[in-house]
Amino acid sequence: MALTAAEIRAFKPAYKPFKRADGRGLYIEVFPNGSKLWRWKYRVSGKEKRLALGAWPEVSLAKARELLAEARGQLNEGIDPSVHRKKLKATAQFEAANTFAAIALEFIEKKMVSEGRARRTIEKARWHLRLLSPAIGKIPIADVDPQMLLAALRRLEAKGTYETAKKCRGFASRVFRYAIWTGRGQHDPAAALRGALVTPKPKHYAAVLVPGKLGALLRAIDDYDGHPITKFALQITPQVFVRPGELRHAEWEEIDLDAAIWRIPAGKMKARRPHAVPLSSQVLSLLGELKKISGGGRYVFPSFSTPNRPMSENTVNTALRRMGFTKDEVTAHGFRATASTFLNESGKWNPDAIERALSHGDSDAVRGAYSRGNYWDERVQMLQWWSDYLSRLKEGGEVVPFDRQGNRV
Known part of the structure; x- marks a missing residue:
């Protein structure tokens, strides 16, 4: 019953x-x-x-x-x-182990880290994953379709972060292709979204390109009354014109004060090539003083809270704002444009030597193949000339401007 x-x-x-x-x-x-x-x-x-x-x-x-x-x-x-x-x-269980987030983490560790990608590149990849995870992180990667991904990217666009949305689409595409290569995906929905996102305007970092204004900025830096390590970063940045991330991740073991060379390993460089920076007498003097403060730790410019981490990526720009300079006047990254402009306009230096000093690759493959090495001797002289030039600007001394051919005007 x-x-x-x-x-x-x-x-x-x-x-x-x-x-x-x-x-x-x-x-x-x-x-x-x-x-x-x-x-x-x-x-x-x-x-x-x-x-x-x-x-x-x-x-x-x-x-x-x-x-x-x-x-x-x-x-x-x-x-x-x-x-x-x-x-x-x-x-x-298979799908739970093969979500977008799980495979993205595997891609970062087994592909990007193993291939020796720059530390900054890997940090950016993890950041892109954090941005995408709330929308598609827990979804089996085979179930993510173009509409799901587009909805996540549209939320980023709604915040006005068009370049970030574009970068996230590119990162997602690499993850989907990795899933296909490893037999856990069938298609790349990110590929279908090419052209669907707002194209951001090219980003130009604000830079000071007038000698008098540059001299005033350098004097303001010398008068900076904030944290001593920040002041050293402000003073050194214009003279070495490396990228801000490369500067703040500098380690004492990379710097040879006796040989006046800073050797940056490939893993820290955007182009994943090792880079050497000649150090002028002015920079050596600043580093000598800085070593008394941070020389006992790993990083040249350590975090204020712990010596085990480098200075925050916003420290130099925040200091510039505190000094009264807006983001439309000057940025930490803009010092590279300042150096490039003044050095090229001086007419004293081979353009290839300037590009090597900026750690730029050569977009012309033939030109790059036949260029004369790394122009080291010329770069050593150029970096010392540049520091001397900045010193004269800072002191308010007479600075002779040059035209595009390097002639006095």
């Missing part, structure tokens, strides 16, 4: 489990601890099997009969319900 809900509620636990049948192989088993579990007994190829259908009262009598009907339907179609359930569980 079929069970009723009232009968099931009335079943009391005994000292050992007991069963009560509902019909067609469905029964409820009552355990000594009071739990009541639904099971279905059936046969496949003459072999008796059991399928758990859930616990009462979470699975009601009506729901248990529904599940029974579904399982019997599978059996009638030649599908073993137990095997089918195991396959679904295995698929769910």
Whole structure:
């Protein structure tokens, strides 16, 4: 006889489990601890099997009969319900281990880190993943479609971060291609979104390009009354014109004060090529003073809170704002443009030597192949000339301007 809900509620636990049948192989088993579990007994190829259908009262009598009907339907179609359930569980486990976030992390560690990508590049990749994760991070990568990804990118665009949205699309595309290579993806939905995002305007870093204004800026830097390490960073930045990230990640073991060379390893460089910076006498003097403050730690410009991390990426720009200079007047990155402009306009230096000093690659493959090495001797002279030039500007001395051919004007 079929069970009723009232009968099931009335079943009391005994000292050992007991069963009560509902019909067609469905029964409820009552355990000594009071739990009541639904099971279905059936046969496949003459072999008796059991399928758990859930616990009462979470699975009601009506729901248990529904599940029974579904399982019997599978059996009638030649599908073993137990095997089918195991396959679904295995698929769910596979998908859980192959979400977009999981594969993206694997891509960063096994592909980017193993290939020796620059530290800054890897940090950016992790940042792009953090931006995308709320929308698609937990979704199996094979289930992410162009509309899901576009919705995540549109949220970034809504904040006005068009360049970030574009970079995130590119990062996602690399992750999807990695999933395809490793047999866990079928397509790259990011590829379908080429042209779908707002094209950001080219970004130009504000830079001081007038000698008098540059001299005033250098004097303001010398008068800076903030943290001493920040002041040293402000004083050194214009003279070495490396990228801000390369400066703040500088380590004492990379700097040879006796040889007057700062050797930056490939992993810290944007182009993933090692780079050497000649150090002028002015920079050597500043580093000598700075070593008395931070020389006991790893980083030349350590964080204010801990010597185990480098200075924050916003420190120099924040100091410039505190000094009264707006982001449209000068930026830390803009000192590179300042140096490039003045050095080229002086007409004293080979343009290739200037490009090497800026750690730029050559966009012309033939020109790059036949250029004369790294122009080291010329760069040593050029960096000293540049520091001397800045010193004259800072002191307010006469500075002769040059035209584009290097002639006095």
